[in-house]
Amino acid sequence: MTEKRPKNLLYLDGVSVSFDGFKALNSLSFIVEPGELRAIIGPNGAGKTTMMDIITGKTRPDEGAVFFKGDIDLTRKDEAEIAQLGIGRKFQKPTVFESHTVWDNLELALNRRRGVFATLFYRLTGEDKARIEEILSTVRLTGRRDDLAANLSHGQKQWLEIGMLLAQEPELLLVDEPVAGMTDAETAETAVLLKEIARTRSVVVVEHDMGFIRDLGVKVTCLAEGSVLAEGSIDFVSNDPKVIENYLGR
Amino acid sequence: MTYRARVTGAFLAAVLSTTAFNGAFAADDTIKVGILHSLSGTMAISETTLKDAMLMLIDEQNKKGGLLGKKLEAVVVDPASDWPLFAEKARELVSVDKVSAVFGCWTSVSRKSVLPVFEELNSILFYPVQYEGEESQRNVFYTGAAPNQQAIPAVDYLMENEEVERWVLAGTDYVYPRTTNKILEAYLIAKGVKPEDIMINYTPFGHSDWQTIVSDIKKFGSAGKKTAVVSTINGDANVPFYKELGNQGIKAEDIPVVAFSVGEEELAGLDTGPLVGHLAAWNYFQSVDNPANAEFIKTWKAYTKNDKRVTNDPMEAHYIGFNMWLKAVEKAGTTDTDAVLDAMIGVSVPNLSGGYSTMMPNHHITKPVLIGEIQGDGQFETVWETPGLVVGDEWSDYLPDSKDLISDWRAPMSCGNFNVATGKCGGKGS
Amino acid sequence: MITSFLIRSLDRTIVIAVAILLALAVLVPALNLLTSADHPLHVPTYLVSLFGKYLTYALLALALDLVWGFCGILSLGHAAFFALGGYAMGMYLMRQIGARGSYGNPLLPDFMVFLNWKELPWFWYGFDMFWFAALMVIVVPGLIAFVFGWFAFRSRVNGVYLSIITQAMTYALLLAFFRNDMGFGGNNGLTDFKDILGFNIQADGTRGALFAASALALAASLVITSGIVRSKFGKVLVALRDAESRTRFLGYRVEHMKLFAFTVSAMMAGVAGALYVPQVGIINPGEFEPGNSIEVVIWTAVGGRGTLVGPIIGAILVNGGKSIFTAAFPEFWLFALGGLFVLVTLFLPKGVVGTALQYVSRRRAYREARNHKDAGLPAAEPLAAE
């Protein structure tokens, strides 16, 4: 695990945070390498979402270090800055802009200058158009490009959100329970999609669905009570007695 | 979107047709009188009564045969305690309803708001409330008291009869208390009161927590000299103020409070038991004992079908103003503004405190000044009265910039701010 | 860049609305000045000022709609920006009076003279020049909005909390302007204006010009707002209205976006106030009253928030109703007004225009669905679902 590389993509060390006395994260340490696809499992309240909150700048840790690309201190940046640095995030509940069309959703997500005046005088270039078309087909929504996002089905919203993340061109993608509420066919398709995405960037997936994680076939980290319980291949982790005790159940 | 055009069009048509509708009714068989008092919002509390009083007066006059052989017709609008709305409604009364005169306004700001309208459209406003003075306008008749018809006699009374040496000038922070207190301060200092014996305090509108201020007054009053409070506290804030006075045990015998904005109407909302002996200065009290007043009170109670309704000074001011207008119109034989403006000056009608009030060339009237003490039954008892009538002084002699100004609307002077020092109309300059 | 911004802003609705406003700007003053009083099409001066006032209210409602309808910031303090713009204009108008005041003081306004002020407070300097006052009309509300918004949006004060502190802001300003010591005339405010740019403020011609200016300002603001809303920036506004943290995670500095919209909106409100004051002839602290700001919200809601012409129609409808009712039923008009608000919220949650649009688009969707015979797409229900 300790490769001789100067830079990890994401580096968390001794991160703790508590809410009103409840320790959500307890000295959590965690590393993601460039190009890695990592799955995270753990019982409810293990701190999975809080960890994502910390990485994306939504929550500030009480103590500990969080670095991106080796030397960028994420604890000093806010969400927008972190997103602009190249960390994308997909929420547990699909959140897309419901009063915008599918097309507009992607246009907004496109990795372009995001300042007030840049957006005010923005004009859609041919290049941008092509990119959006491309993503539309990747997430299989070409036929619904002019529909309001509000009218998509649940699975389609999930895909649209993934599409938006692609448009954002992040180096690290955090995905929170992408297949919750999906049909089996959709789940399988999503696994394919994620693997495809992970070819060009690092992805961290939080998921409960063990089948899905098995489909992904990647390194797994199990969290419990705010710190890492076990890490390794799916088989290794699922046989760990502590994991069985805390999460999988007897 | 043609939808929008249709709506706008329909609305325009609606407004225009109401205009036409009103216009059609402005036939010559009635003389219209505008009533411009707030019936909603914060000032409704004071102004609604005046609207009722005007309706009663018009009603009574119609029973007596109207004016110039025509019936009077009241046009009531609600400016809703919204000052710009006062201007809008005034304009509507004059230019749409074609009223011959308007009776209305209470606050200074509402009067200031409508002044330009009356000037521009050349109509007449009767303003019935005591005010800060420093104004005389061709189209306005001020039937309430100027500061010299209320504040100064009250201070004189306290100085002579109660031997007051220390003064608290407490007021709501707006122009009437500010000006009145400026005048009083200058007056008191001229009378030899030391500046450290004067405490001036301002509070916001509707101030309801008086604990600190009442205790400050108590502290100020415990310096070994007889102390009095001159209150220009406005309307709503008075009830909590007096309640606090009563509860903190400030008795009139020790620290009397003389108020210029507290009348019978305001006392009706209070248990006056603990307040007996506190004072008010007005030009009229309901308790004044004379036949004209008794008749007025009787009519008022009958008109409102309420035996407990009280009368107050601004009502009397409307009574005087309305009768003056009637007389002037009869004298002029027309309701034409210019003719009535000319005829008004010098008109003399009975007031309700047992004498006559006369319209002076400065558009203010002569009035007696009464000092009354609050009684347990919510009425005032006159304890002092000016020996004669006092002429309203529009430009105070106690303010440095206004002491050279006078107003005389008779030809040939016809000027509201004639400067006797420079001999020119229009203040100091030009 | 600017041209594309403008071109984008002009869709059919906006073109029609602007055309109507321009037509009004010419027609109303013309009908007032050129026809005689008994001509059937004559517009009395009284109505010119009244409609002029409505137009400034409409502009204020439009400004609020930009932040509320499109950006989700319910400001309960927009009347404060309106009043600040009004005060800036009022100060210019006061300085124009010059030596024609009651006391003939060439420098000090009357209210300062009789309260014994000896010299002009520093913040009154410069207001004798129109260009400076005009600048202040935009700068002062803009600056206050900027500072206020900078703090509030940076701290992520949201929703109801933001509404309440905007209300606290306007309430604090109300109390401050009530204070005579502030040097803005206290409760009486600024009044007794004589002329503007050398023209008598009471002359019919000036009133016509002010009306036209209000119509033009409204048209211009409509174009600008439409441009903003239809740009990518506008899409970001709507996006952050619906899902703020998603927008943040996409890399947008939400606080900058909100701040820009809020400041622009405050400036528009300032312009509205500046046009309002010479037409009604008075500006006083009453304009800061929290109730006034709530009323603006109501105009916008009645017309339909999130639409551009909605707030304009709402402002005109409610105020027109108020004008008519206060004269026709002085004792009961509050029942009508109160009832209107309740009924609109209950039965027309999208406002008059929003509901009409919904109706139109549903009909269109229905027709399309019928034409295409494509029953597989759930096209008929989009707007109702929200």
Next chain:
Amino acid sequence: MYRIFQTLLIALCLFTAIPGGLRAEEGLRDLVNALGEAKLSNMDEHIAALAKTGDAKVVPVLEALGEGMLYARKADNQVFLTKESGSNLTLTDPVTGESAGEAPKAAFSKIKVNNGVRRAVRTALGSLTLLSPDRNQRLKAAQSVLQSPNADALGAIENALAAEKDAEVRALLERARATTLLISDRPVDEKKEAVQVLKQSGGREALSILSTALNSADETLRPDIEAALAGIEQTQALWAAGQNVWYGLSLGSVLLLAAIGLAITFGVMGIINMAHGEMVMLGAYTTFMVQEILRNSFPGLFDWSLAIALPLAFLVTGAVGMAMERGVIRFLYGRPLETLLATWGISLILQQSVRSIFGPTNREVGNPSWMSGAFELGGLTITWNRLWIILFALAVFAALLFLLKKTPMGLQMRAVTQNRRMASSMGIRTPWVDALTFALGSGIAGMAGVALSQIDNVSPNLGQGYIIDSFMVVVFGGVGNLWGTLVGAFSLGILNKFLEPYAGAVLGKILVLVLIILFIQKRPRGLFALKGRAVEA
């Protein structure tokens, strides 16, 4: 001239009073009848003359004079004690104390009194009743001789002091003696002692007495008085801080009362209830109605009026609240900002309804006797009504807390407001709970109205004055947290009262608002915000 005549007359009366009771009676009658002809300006001399007789019969006459119940018959200038009965007066002979029948009011003229006369009456009554057998009367007498000291009464005070057993009266008399002594012509040594007595007693009253004495004191006494004054002022300054805290608590309790109902409807249910102030107003009007009925039909129960009004106000406003919830608000759940518009409309309607029914003017709501007046606690002046309001506010708070935290009803309310769908699937009748919760919030606002009617105007505008402050308190304290509302109300109250002496009432209020705005920047969800993931989602 007149004065000489007057003295002569008095002397004559005194002279003639010596032989026989009948002549004394006649002399007294002449003195009493002289009141009828006296002017306001020389009334005090007449009163002093009456007091000099020392006759106990003078007491009711003077009392009646002070209360304005003494009338003179126009025909023969006979003066009577009177009581009003319709347009008639019931007459009592002032000397014999016997009834003298009834007569129409018009035949009499009232003997006018002003503050000067009342002061003279107070002084005279004071020295006349110092030896009264009734303790309360003696207490009152001691107070009045203290309040209006008169050098002539010194002997009487000392006599009374010698005979007095009651500690409270004694203490008062001691002070009265010291006060009177200072203005008498007693030797300086005795005066120095008196200064010490007053210094011991302390308080603002002593300050006032000593400052008065300072004005006329001679050189030997001056240093003593000045030292005493400085001492008292020092203790006063210490108490002043305490007094500010008290005022702050009292203002805080008013804010708490006004806001606590809103903490339910807005804080717990999320309804931006702009009609909240009108609920307070309706509560105040209920109190007015109750008092009106009691005044007309059961005057004896007046002191109970608030106790009767409380449950009624709760029911009335609760019912109005429930009607509002069922009629309008239930269609708006999940659209909080739109509740603002609808409730604003409702508030306009309620205001105008009250204006149409009760008229636009203030209505009189009286203080029951147990809520009037004040008492001293050390250097603090504590008014009864404020004290009761603080206690009442805390009681309401405690009751509400209990209701929400400890009863099944409260549990259901919290469940519904936290997760409506879940609660409803658990079998809770959510619409019913919503209606009850809103009614509860409104009812509490109504009870607040009962309390506020004691210190503020009862007019249709009553509620408007409280609505903004209420929202500030709830937001400052943290929406959804009752404790936050409590702490918020009291800290805003105290802050306001500490700023007021320095900044003035207006600026103080502005500063508080600015501080709230800044505070919200620091803690965007108020003082007692719930932290954690759930609230941010």
